[in-house]
Amino acid sequence: DTGVSQDPRHKITKRGQNVTFRCDPISEHNRLYWYRQTLGQGPEFLTYFQNEAQLEKSRLLSDRFSAERPKGSFSTLEIQRTEQGDSAMYLCASSHGAPEAFFGQGTRLTVV
Amino acid sequence: DQQVKQNSPSLSVQEGRISILNCDYTNSMFDYFLWYKKYPAEGPTFLISISSIKDKNEDGRFTVFLNKSAKHLSLHIVPSQPGDSAVYFCAARRSTGTALIFGKGTTLSVSS
Numbered sequence: 402d403t404g405v406s407q408d409p410r411h412k413i414t415k416r417g418q419n420v421t422f423r424c425d426p427i428s429e430h431n432r433l434y435w436y437r438q439t440l441g442q443g444p445e446f447l448t449y450f451q452n453e454a455q456l457e458k459s460r461l462l463s464d465r466f467s468a469e470r471p472k473g474s475f476s477t478l479e480i481q482r483t484e485q486g487d488s489a490m491y492l493c494a495s496s497h498g499a500p501e502a503f504f505g506q507g508t509r510l511t512v513v
Numbered sequence: 514d515q516q517v518k519q520n521s522p523s524l525s526v527q528e529g530r531i532s533i534l535n536c537d538y539t540n541s542m543f544d545y546f547l548w549y550k551k552y553p554a555e556g557p558t559f560l561i562s563i564s565s566i567k568d569k570n571e572d573g574r575f576t577v578f579l580n581k582s583a584k585h586l587s588l589h590i591v592p593s594q595p596g597d598s599a600v601y602f603c604a605a606r607r608s609t610g611t612a613l614i615f616g617k618g619t620t621l622s623v624s625s
Contacts, residue, residue, distance in 0.1 A: 405556070432611065443517075443602050443615030444557065457612060492556055500545035500606050502613060504556035 403427060405505035407493050413511045414483055421479045422508045426495030433476050434502055435468055436492040437461065444492055444504075450476060483512045516540045517605050519616035528625045532590040536603030536616055539584065544608035548577060548588045551600045551618070560601075561588070565608075593623045 406425040414420050426433050431452050436444035447466070449457040452473035462468075465483075470476040480487055490509050494502035518537045526532045536546075544565045549557035563570040563577045563586070570577050576589045590597055600620050604613040 407556075434612065441617065443604070443617050444613075446612040446614070449611055457610065459612075494556075496611075500613075501547055501559045501562055503559060504549075506554070506556045 405493055405495055405503055407491075407505035407508050409508055410506065411509045411511075413513060416485060416512055417482055419479065419481045420483060420510065421477055422491055422493075422510075424476045424478070424493030424505060425474075426476070426493070427497075427503060430495035430497045430503075431473065432496045432498070432502070433470055434494040434496075435476070435478050436494065436504075438490040438492060438507070439488075447478075480510075483510075485512050488512045514539070515616075516543075517603055517614050517616040519601075519603055519619050521619050522617075523620045523622070525622045525624065526593045528595055528623055529592045532588075532593045532597065532621055532623065534588040534590075534601050534603075534619050534621065536586050536588075537584055538586075538605055540605070540607065540614075541584075542607050542609065543605040543614075545606040546577070546579060546586050547604045547606070547613065548575075549602045549604060549615075550597075551602060557602055590621075593621075595623050595625050597621060598623045 433450045435447040438444045450470040465481045490507045494504040496502040547562040548560040551557045600618040603616040
């Protein structure tokens with residue numbers, strides 16, 4: 402399967418801890434997106450990379466959040482000093498110029 | 514403010530009948546509209562899209578209609594099948610950006 406891959410699928414962490422998620426996009430896709438989804442809501446845009454350059458960040462992305470895409474391949478999303486409000490499904494998607502983006506299965510974060 | 518609105522949280526349809534899912538938007542700068550389907554514990558799956566310069570796009574059992582004057586689009590599924598039971602998200606892309614803006618979703622239940 403050459404779809405978007407996310408790791409881990411589930412993460413439970415204590416408040417105040419740091420967490421890091423990984424996303425491997427579809428190999429030929431140069432665009433990579435991070436979204437967050439909470440219960441009863443649609444996915445909300447967090448940030449976007451074209452190759453290794455982070456070109457857009459949502460105001461939802463507080464200072465505690467950082468994303469990287471070294472070498473324009475996989476990406477990581479780190480959340481520092483997690484808060485209970487960070488509990489959500491974190492979705493990664495990739496595309497190659499077309500409007501439609503292809504999503505991974507997501508990482509469900511629970512902050513206790 | 515919610516730029517993409519799905520006002521019906523749920524829809525129930527019998528197998529074989531038509532399912533019509535609706536979506537309204539407020540931003541005239543959207544140039545593409547998309548529909549995604551999401552099963553529990555999975556990421557959204559792209560279904561079909563339509564450019565703002567068109568009023569209809571069809572792919573198998575799925576047809577999307579766009580009424581720009583009313584800022585309204587709809588997804589028709591004919592005939593509906595039990596496997597279509599999922600949450601359906603309407604999404605839109607601004608002509609000046611790449612990120613997708615999602616509605617809150619409509620849960621479709623198709624009974625046999």
